[in-house]
Amino acid sequence: xxxxxxAFLFDLDGTLIDSVYQHVLAWHEALANEHIxxxxxxxxxxIGMSGGLFANMLLRETGLAIEPERIDRLQQxxxxxxxxxxxxxxxxPGAKALLSFLTDAEIPWAIATSGRMETAGPxxxxxxxxxxxxxxxxxxxxxxxxxxxxxxLAAAERLGIDISACFVVGDSVWDMLAAQRARALGVGxxxxxxxxxxxxRAGAYRVFEDPAQLLKHIDExxxxx
Amino acid sequence: xxxxxxAFLFDLDGTLIDSVYQHVLAWHEALANEHIxxxxxxxxxxIGMSGGLFANMLLRETGLAIEPERIDRLQQxxxxxxxxxxxxxxxxPGAKALLSFLTDAEIPWAIATSGRMETAGPxxxxxxxxxxxxxxxxxxxxxxxxxxxxxxLAAAERLGIDISACFVVGDSVWDMLAAQRARALGVGxxxxxxxxxxxxRAGAYRVFEDPAQLLKHIDExxxxx
Numbered sequence: 001x002x003x004x005x006x007a008f009l010f011d012l013d014g015t016l017i018d019s020v021y022q023h024v025l026a027w028h029e030a031l032a033n034e035h036i037x038x039x040x041x042x043x044x045x046x047i048g049m050s051g052g053l054f055a056n057m058l059l060r061e062t063g064l065a066i067e068p069e070r071i072d073r074l075q076q077x078x079x080x081x082x083x084x085x086x087x088x089x090x091x092x093p094g095a096k097a098l099l100s101f102l103t104d105a106e107i108p109w110a111i112a113t114s115g116r117m118e119t120a121g122p123x124x125x126x127x128x129x130x131x132x133x134x135x136x137x138x139x140x141x142x143x144x145x146x147x148x149x150x151x152x153l154a155a156a157e158r159l160g161i162d163i164s165a166c167f168v169v170g171d172s173v174w175d176m177l178a179a180q181r182a183r184a185l186g187v188g189x190x191x192x193x194x195x196x197x198x199x200x201r202a203g204a205y206r207v208f209e210d211p212a213q214l215l216k217h218i219d220e221x222x223x224x225x
Numbered sequence: 226x227x228x229x230x231x232a233f234l235f236d237l238d239g240t241l242i243d244s245v246y247q248h249v250l251a252w253h254e255a256l257a258n259e260h261i262x263x264x265x266x267x268x269x270x271x272i273g274m275s276g277g278l279f280a281n282m283l284l285r286e287t288g289l290a291i292e293p294e295r296i297d298r299l300q301q302x303x304x305x306x307x308x309x310x311x312x313x314x315x316x317x318p319g320a321k322a323l324l325s326f327l328t329d330a331e332i333p334w335a336i337a338t339s340g341r342m343e344t345a346g347p348x349x350x351x352x353x354x355x356x357x358x359x360x361x362x363x364x365x366x367x368x369x370x371x372x373x374x375x376x377x378l379a380a381a382e383r384l385g386i387d388i389s390a391c392f393v394v395g396d397s398v399w400d401m402l403a404a405q406r407a408r409a410l411g412v413g414x415x416x417x418x419x420x421x422x423x424x425x426r427a428g429a430y431r432v433f434e435d436p437a438q439l440l441k442h443i444d445e446x447x448x449x450x
Contacts, residue, residue: 018264018265018266020265020266021246021249021250021253021265021266021269022250024246025246025247025250025310025313028246028313029313032313037315037318039243039317039318039416039435040243040245040246040418041243041245041246041415041416041417041418044246044418085250088250088253088254088257090262092264093262093264190266191264191266192266193265193266193269193418194420195419195420195421195422195423196420196422196423197420197421197422197423198420198421198422210264
């Protein structure tokens, strides 16, 4: 009997790397630098969106016109402010073990992140991701980021696996919504700081605390040890 | 006919002041300084607890023995790390307007915070709280902090109002649980970064986005304009 080959597509920030709160405060600082006042929790709730949608959200929630030059300045300031915080950013518990387990079990996996290679690169280094073997799709490589499904579709294609056989693992509602649009199953983790119910309401098939707990339950996702 | 005199007891961080994420990362830094690795989202979920319970949580979630001297060092490092971030901490939208409205309408209100006067003092200054008129109960003044009800009970006593006539406004599940134990009604705000459902499950009577939205709906809490 043919068993369905399953695969895992991982978001990066908040899912494998404990970086969400640093990104949130880096955006808060970048916005303040442009004299844009936005409550920190509202930024947290939008993190992981594409830059374009993030700008539209700013426009909607602040009533300000956000010109392309300003977006560029914001992104540059964010990258610099994040870099200043990077010494405190580490892999989440279980992240490295989970990726090693999948590699050893020959279960295909890839990374699909709304971040750009500039900030995602160092994160992947701390995880020990072998970029010559693991497909990594960053924001730079697709036209639309989450909650559009493009990042995950591209990652599945790079693996040569049908998207409907993939689990999309992410920490934000944007990951879970993108998973639904891609017809993958979304698996949520709480390590990005969102509530359990937010992820469930966005369509999560299962929610775990972090990669360590996901690994403990990996057989429930069809990956046999 | 006698109408019930209602009153408002406010938490500070995340409820009136946009300071939760800075506190979270200041704790993360203080813990790293003691070589205690704890995911940032777990710290976020425990913020607003009493220091003693926070230490018990550390003990439970890290398996480390946390001696009193270490707690002292942690608290000092946290205060210093928070102070470095204070330039980016501002009142939440609507916070000053809400407090002014209550003062003008002669509706009694007080502040009850798990923080210590050292960090709460500057926050209250940015809010323009007149400490000669407004009762402020800080962690220094009661034996047990949230989710024990002592802070809110002390604040109601200082106002001379029965606790069961008070609304407790807070951003965390610890505020909502303390409100239940005090037999007050808990009103949640999302501005501390917790999910709506988390607050509802902890017993919130109503949940608003932030002080600005609460003020718009203040007549639903019995305060007539």
